[in-house]
Amino acid sequence: MAGSTSTRAQIVDAANRLFYEHGFEHTSFAAIAEAVGISRGNFYHHFKTKDEILIGVIEARLHSTRAMLAEWERDEPGPAERVRRFVEIVITNGADIENYGCPVGTLTNELAKLDHPARSQAVAVFELFRTWLREQFEALGFTVEADDLAMHVLAFSQGIATLSNAFHDGEFVQREVDRLHGWLDERLADHASPRSRR
Amino acid sequence: MAGSTSTRAQIVDAANRLFYEHGFEHTSFAAIAEAVGISRGNFYHHFKTKDEILIGVIEARLHSTRAMLAEWERDEPGPAERVRRFVEIVITNGADIENYGCPVGTLTNELAKLDHPARSQAVAVFELFRTWLREQFEALGFTVEADDLAMHVLAFSQGIATLSNAFHDGEFVQREVDRLHGWLDERLADHASPRSRR
DNA sequence: CCACGACTAGGACGCCTGTCCTAGTACTGA
DNA sequence: TCAGTACTAGGACAGGCGTCCTAGTCGTGG
Numbered sequence: 001m002a003g004s005t006s007t008r009a010q011i012v013d014a015a016n017r018l019f020y021e022h023g024f025e026h027t028s029f030a031a032i033a034e035a036v037g038i039s040r041g042n043f044y045h046h047f048k049t050k051d052e053i054l055i056g057v058i059e060a061r062l063h064s065t066r067a068m069l070a071e072w073e074r075d076e077p078g079p080a081e082r083v084r085r086f087v088e089i090v091i092t093n094g095a096d097i098e099n100y101g102c103p104v105g106t107l108t109n110e111l112a113k114l115d116h117p118a119r120s121q122a123v124a125v126f127e128l129f130r131t132w133l134r135e136q137f138e139a140l141g142f143t144v145e146a147d148d149l150a151m152h153v154l155a156f157s158q159g160i161a162t163l164s165n166a167f168h169d170g171e172f173v174q175r176e177v178d179r180l181h182g183w184l185d186e187r188l189a190d191h192a193s194p195r196s197r198r
Numbered sequence: 199m200a201g202s203t204s205t206r207a208q209i210v211d212a213a214n215r216l217f218y219e220h221g222f223e224h225t226s227f228a229a230i231a232e233a234v235g236i237s238r239g240n241f242y243h244h245f246k247t248k249d250e251i252l253i254g255v256i257e258a259r260l261h262s263t264r265a266m267l268a269e270w271e272r273d274e275p276g277p278a279e280r281v282r283r284f285v286e287i288v289i290t291n292g293a294d295i296e297n298y299g300c301p302v303g304t305l306t307n308e309l310a311k312l313d314h315p316a317r318s319q320a321v322a323v324f325e326l327f328r329t330w331l332r333e334q335f336e337a338l339g340f341t342v343e344a345d346d347l348a349m350h351v352l353a354f355s356q357g358i359a360t361l362s363n364a365f366h367d368g369e370f371v372q373r374e375v376d377r378l379h380g381w382l383d384e385r386l387a388d389h390a391s392p393r394s395r396r
Numbered sequence: 397c398c399a400c401g402a403c404t405a406g407g408a409c410g411c412c413t414g415t416c417c418t419a420g421t422a423c424t425g426a
Numbered sequence: 427t428c429a430g431t432a433c434t435a436g437g438a439c440a441g442g443c444g445t446c447c448t449a450g451t452c453g454t455g456g
Contacts, residue, residue: 023311039405101307105360109299113221159357237435
């Protein structure tokens with residue numbers, strides 16, 4: 001609680017980045033220590049185990065995600081624009097996603113494979129997006145479908161992220177984002193004057 | 199080249215499964231040896247390094263994928279049915295995907311994070327599906343769009359797999375598969391008598 | 397001035413990893 | 427029968443890992 005940014009926060013920041021870029025398991029204490037610029041042993045004073053750092057990282061992600069969503073609620077005029085803002089993430093963070101995939105999806109899957117107790121907490125980040133998207137669709141007048149629509153947007157984004165990472169194809173990403181925007185247009189139009197029901 | 203199934207093949211099989219379930223890095227030589235039922239040291243006779251095993255696993259996956267696609271070409275009457283067969287994978291392999299995600303997507307991403315030289319070979323499995331799907335769409339009369347459509351189907355499947363793994367929700371998977379089938383219906387109808395162009 | 401807590405550096409520890417060696421067995425072909 | 431090859435078991439090896447300890451520094455409050 002001393003410096004401008006506490007050592008603890010610096011550790012979490014560095015670990016957050018390294019877990020994203022190289023995975024949780026492949027990131028060693030030594031690597032985090034080097035990134036922060038502190039000694040390995042010093043770690044023990046802030047975090048007893050690697051799992052504690054992981055929990056710290058997930059909590060930081062939950063916090064920053066909540067902040068981002070709140071910012072979108074402030075900045076964007078309506079729910080439709082907010083959903084579109086979400087859809088654009090894969091472009092906004094295009095470079096990182098090409099290199100490392102989606103931070104949420106990849107961490108969740110790694111923890112699933114490791115059978116790690118923190119898996120459910122990693123899923124909570126997904127749930128944050130899911131709930132927020134559902135609320136946007138509810139604000140758009142959808143009721144029972146809202147959650148389905150939220151999950152669809154989430155799934156679409158995940159698919160784009162995975163293939164962006166595999167193929168490093170920015171044009172593909174743009175094309176699929178446009179497609180998702182188009183899908184959203186149709187859903188909103190359908191809902192305004194329902195004719196078909198797909 | 200002795201037994202009914204060679205030791206080498208057994209090693210590749212076990213490693214294939216373990217790499218899928220626990221990840222490449224988290225799978226140790228000892229774990230593979232135990233799964234096969236041979237001694238750790240014996241490994242060296244078949245594979246010099248862990249990377250060699252990985253390459254063997256990827257080659258095995260390429261081989262089995264090609265075989266599966268060829269089987270679908272034999273079994274399914276037309277290209278549309280074949281694409282639908284692909285879409286159904288996330289249900290056919292639903293249990294595994296819920297637990298471990300898509301074998302192709304998760305391995306590709308792990309190797310990307312490890313900056314592993316075999317990454318491009320893992321992507322080749324994706325390319326196999328991509329090319330095959332494109333050929334099906336070409337057989338359906340699409341030309342320039344064929345590859346886009348292939349990538350869309352691929353991306354959709356990846357998104358479903360990722361969220362299936364995160365949320366363990368079989369109903370969601372079924373809903374999204376239905377949605378993708380519906381999308382395919384529209385594309386095929388549009389193409390038969392083009393009216394709109396989304 | 398002193399005591400105390402917050403913080404840090406450096407290294408020791410036991411364990412597990414991938415790699416590699418060596419001795420030994422089983423089978424094959426001349 | 428014998429040589430040679432394919433294969434196996436078991437363990438040695440160095441290095442890296444997460445964890446943990448200890449000694450020491452710094453800054454603040456009594």
